[in-house]
Amino acid sequence: xxxxxxxxxxxIKTRGQQVTLSCSPISGHRSVSWYQQTPGxxxxxxxxxxxxxxxxxxxxxxRFSGRQFSNSRSEMNVSTLELxxxxxxxxxxxxxxxxxxxxxxxxxxxxxVL
Amino acid sequence: xxxxxxxxxxxxxxxxxxxxxxxxYSYGATPYLFWYVQSPGxxxxxxxxxxSGDTLVQGIKxxxxxxxxxxxxxxxxxxxxxxSDAAEYFCAVATGYSTLTFGKGTMLLVSP
Numbered sequence: 001x002x003x004x005x006x007x008x009x010x011x012i013k014t015r016g017q018q019v020t021l022s023c024s025p026i027s028g029h030r031s032v033s034w035y036q037q038t039p040g041x042x043x044x045x046x047x048x049x050x051x052x053x054x055x056x057x058x059x060x061x062x063r064f065s066g067r068q069f070s071n072s073r074s075e076m077n078v079s080t081l082e083l084x085x086x087x088x089x090x091x092x093x094x095x096x097x098x099x100x101x102x103x104x105x106x107x108x109x110x111x112x113v114l
Numbered sequence: 115x116x117x118x119x120x121x122x123x124x125x126x127x128x129x130x131x132x133x134x135x136x137x138x139y140s141y142g143a144t145p146y147l148f149w150y151v152q153s154p155g156x157x158x159x160x161x162x163x164x165x166s167g168d169t170l171v172q173g174i175k176x177x178x179x180x181x182x183x184x185x186x187x188x189x190x191x192x193x194x195x196x197x198s199d200a201a202e203y204f205c206a207v208a209t210g211y212s213t214l215t216f217g218k219g220t221m222l223l224v225s226p
Contacts (some may be wrong), residue, residue: 004157033212043204043216056210090157092212099208100146100165105157 002027004093004106011111018079021109023091025072031055031096032074033103034066037088046089049074050096078111086113116141116209120217127195128225135190135220137205146208147188149179152219153201161203164188175199200224 005024013019025032033048033056045058049068066076072093078085088110092103119138127133139145146165150158162173169181179190188205202221206214 031212035214035216042218043206043214045209045213045215048210048212050211056213092158094212096211099211100163101212102160102163103158103212103214105150105159107155107157 004091004104006089006091006106006109008109009107011109012114013081013111014114015081015083017081018077019081019111021076021078021089021091021111023074023076023093023106025074025091025093026104029093029095029104030072031094032068032072033092033094034074034076035090035092036060037090037108038086043090046076048096055096081113083113085111087111116207116215118205118207118215118217120203120205120220122220123218124221124223126223126225129197130194133190133192133195133199133222135203135205135222137188137190137217138186139188139205139207140186141207141209145188147179147181148206148208148214149173149177149188149190150204150206150216151201152204158204161190195222195224197224197226 031050034046048056052068063079068074088108090108092105117140148163149161164181202219205217
């Protein structure tokens with residue numbers, strides 16, 4: 001069974017640009033959540049999608065957005081990039097049926113903003 | 115507001131020695147608690163979780179954790195550390211479906 005796949009693995013962008021990150025969940029999983037990881041702030045929840053609907057959202061500005069497709073694949077978009085957006089972006093998948101269930105994480109997309 | 119505190123940023127343990135990583139949480143309801151491990155350049159892997167029942171939970175790779183409601187703690191332990199255990203460890207509480215609030219992490223270094 002294939003794991004969670006995130007593409008691309010690395011990205012370099014400049015300030016003001018926008019970026020789209022992709023996440024393919026484990027087959028059969030309907031929930032995809034996104035996290036930002038930085039040395040200073042640690043792991044922070046961005047948002048969660050379940051069956052194409054955003055079910056939960058963290059405390060990030062509107063420049064951060066996402067969507068989920070009918071096949072459960074998800075994309076995350078960051079517009080008007082800032083230097084502080086440099087981070088490892090992790091997505092995780094699960095069935096989404098219970099709060100106590102295990103999340104399966106991808107290896108992440110390392111975004112560098114210059 | 116819900117939060118997770120891991121007081122130790124770094125811990126160094128000799129190979130073969132025992133390990134305890136501390137975690138304290140703040141959450142209004144019955145917490146669902148997790149320990150994840152992250153190796154360099156990798157995503158997170160679940161070690162174990164607690165949501166009800168026996169307060170001592172067993173996980174993968176020989177890890178265990180004990181939930182203590184009176185102390186709001188969920189400390190991770192391992193009786194004998196191996197060099198391959200060197201990684202960063204994160205404690206987390208579920209605050210919604212597929213939504214975790216993480217601690218800042220503890221970096222474990224294993225000395226020979």
